[in-house]
Amino acid sequence: MVGVPKLTRADATAALRNPLAFIAARWTPTTRTVRRAALAALVMSVVIVVTGGAVRLTGSGLGCPTWPKCTADSLATTREMGLHGVIEFGNRLLTYVLCAAVGWAIVAARAQKPWRRGLTRLGWAQFWVVMSNAVLGGIVVLVGLNPYTVAAHFLATTALITVAALMWQRTREGDSEARPLVGKAVRQLVWSLVAASVLLIMVGTVVTGAGPHAGDSSDVPRMPVDWETVSKVHAVLAWIVVTLTFALWFVLKAVDAPRGPLDRTRDLFLVLLAQGVIGYVQYFLDLPELLVGLHMLGSCLVWIAVLRVALSLRERPAEPPSTAPAPAEYAATRA
Numbered sequence: 349m350v351g352v353p354k355l356t357r358a359d360a361t362a363a364l365r366n367p368l369a370f371i372a373a374r375w376t377p378t379t380r381t382v383r384r385a386a387l388a389a390l391v392m393s394v395v396i397v398v399t400g401g402a403v404r405l406t407g408s409g410l411g412c413p414t415w416p417k418c419t420a421d422s423l424a425t426t427r428e429m430g431l432h433g434v435i436e437f438g439n440r441l442l443t444y445v446l447c448a449a450v451g452w453a454i455v456a457a458r459a460q461k462p463w464r465r466g467l468t469r470l471g472w473a474q475f476w477v478v479m480s481n482a483v484l485g486g487i488v489v490l491v492g493l494n495p496y497t498v499a500a501h502f503l504a505t506t507a508l509i510t511v512a513a514l515m516w517q518r519t520r521e522g523d524s525e526a527r528p529l530v531g532k533a534v535r536q537l538v539w540s541l542v543a544a545s546v547l548l549i550m551v552g553t554v555v556t557g558a559g560p561h562a563g564d565s566s567d568v569p570r571m572p573v574d575w576e577t578v579s580k581v582h583a584v585l586a587w588i589v590v591t592l593t594f595a596l597w598f599v600l601k602a603v604d605a606p607r608g609p610l611d612r613t614r615d616l617f618l619v620l621l622a623q624g625v626i627g628y629v630q631y632f633l634d635l636p637e638l639l640v641g642l643h644m645l646g647s648c649l650v651w652i653a654v655l656r657v658a659l660s661l662r663e664r665p666a667e668p669p670s671t672a673p674a675p676a677e678y679a680a681t682r683a
Contacts, residue, residue, distance in 0.1 A: 372459040382467075383519045385449075385456035389474060390512040392442075392449040394648045397505050399439045401644040405637040409493045409563030411436030415486035443482055450474045453515065464523055470515035477508045493564055495557030495571045502553055509648055513655045521664035528662050529606050534599055538658050541592040545654045548585040552647060555582050560635060579631065586624060589650075593617050596657070612660040616653040623650050 377385075403409055411425070411432035412418035418425050418437050425433035454471035457464065481504040488497045528535065558575040562568035597613045623646035630639035 368455065368458045371455055372463065375459050376461050377456045377459050379460075379519070382456045382460050383516070385453040386471075386512070386516040386519045388449045389446075389453040389471075390509070390516050390652075392446045393474075393505065393508045393512045394645070394652075396439075396442055396446050397502070397509075397648050398641065398645050399442055400501075400505070401641045403436055403439045404498070404563035405561055405641055406432070406435055407563065407565045408432040408435040409568075410489065410566070412440065412489065415489045443478070443485075446478055447475070450478060457515075457519075464518075466523065467515065467518055470511055470518065473511045474508060474515070477504065477511060481505060481508065493562065493568045495562075495569065498563065499553035499557050502556075503550070506549060506648075506651060509651060510655060513652050514659070517656070517659045524664050526662040526664050530600070530603065530609060530661050534596070534603065534605070535661055537592065537596055537599060538661060541589065541596060542654055542658055544585060544589050544592060545651065548582065548589055549647060549651060551578065551582045551585055554578050561637070561640060583627070586620075586627065590617070590620050590624065593620060593657075608660045608663075609657065612653070612657045616650070616657050619646070619649050619653045622646065 403411070408431075411429060411434070414420060417423050418433065418440075419429070425437040450471065454468060454475065457467040457471050460467070481501065484497065484501050484504055488494070488501050491497055554571060554573065555575070555578050557571035558573045558578055559570070560575075562570060593613060593616050597610070597617065600610050600613060623643070626639055626643050626646055630636060630643055633639065
């Protein structure tokens with residue numbers, strides 16, 4: 349049995365001064381652990397979108413009518429607030445789970461040997477996006493579910509997914525200079541695909557803001573646009589994204605691209621196909637809540653698939669692991 353090292357007063361002081369450096373000096377996670385930590389943060393960023401959608405689709409957006417407390421006198425939901433209060437407060441609690449997942453990713457990245465500063469910064473970027481979006485979520489409640497703030501809340505979560513997906517990808521790569529795997533023309537086609545996907549997601553928030561699911565049973569104002577028209581614009585953009593994806597796959601085959609970009613493009617096409625089926629079915633069935641929730645999940649998966657296509661166009665060879673000494677800042681505290 350391995351004994352637990354005894355902590356001295358100097359150790360306690362060092363831990364207080366720089367807890368991440370203290371942990372890094374005593375723990376070296378495996379590469380698999382770092383990857384799992386980054387993946388956990390990405391999964392939770394998607395889960396928080398789905399549960400946030402459940403809040404809106406069940407009319408629980410004002411289940412907790414104030415923020416940061418649930419009521420003026422209670423931090424948590426009360427029995428009188430019923431199921432809506434439980435759903436809204438449960439979604440707020442999941443923010444702490446998300447913070448824990450992001451925190452694990454930060455600690456694992458910081459403790460990895462050798463220390464990869466860029467990876468740690470991506471973890472911290474997620475943390476600050478989560479904090480900012482938590483405040484924005486509070487503003488959404490305080491302004492009575494204004495559709496523009498709801499749209500901004502969703503887009504901020506999409507930004508979180510972007511950083512989380514980038515960190516997850518970077519855990520599977522080295523820190524050497526990126527080397528392109530395809531030509532400039534192919535990269536430009538992919539950037540067109542990324543731009544069209546961004547526009548698709550943004551118009552999707554307008555469809556939501558103008559649609560019937562306001563997030564509360566009371567009369568919540570909607571965006572003053574024709575819902576049918578903006579839905580058709582959203583569908584046209586979806587077909588543009590599908591067309592660009594199909595064209596990209598043929599171009600990659602024509603230039604004999606590596607398997608990575610081809611596989612990621614195939615994955616994107618399959619996700620788009622499933623998302624399109626859900627989108628059309630929910631439209632013709634007058635937006636049943638379950639299908640709308642699945643469509644929100646699909647939106648996250650589509651964006652992750654688009655990012656993976658873009659990131660597959662270059663490679664960063666992994667560097668062989670090395671036994672790095674204890675971080676300098678921690679070593680200095682023990683001197």
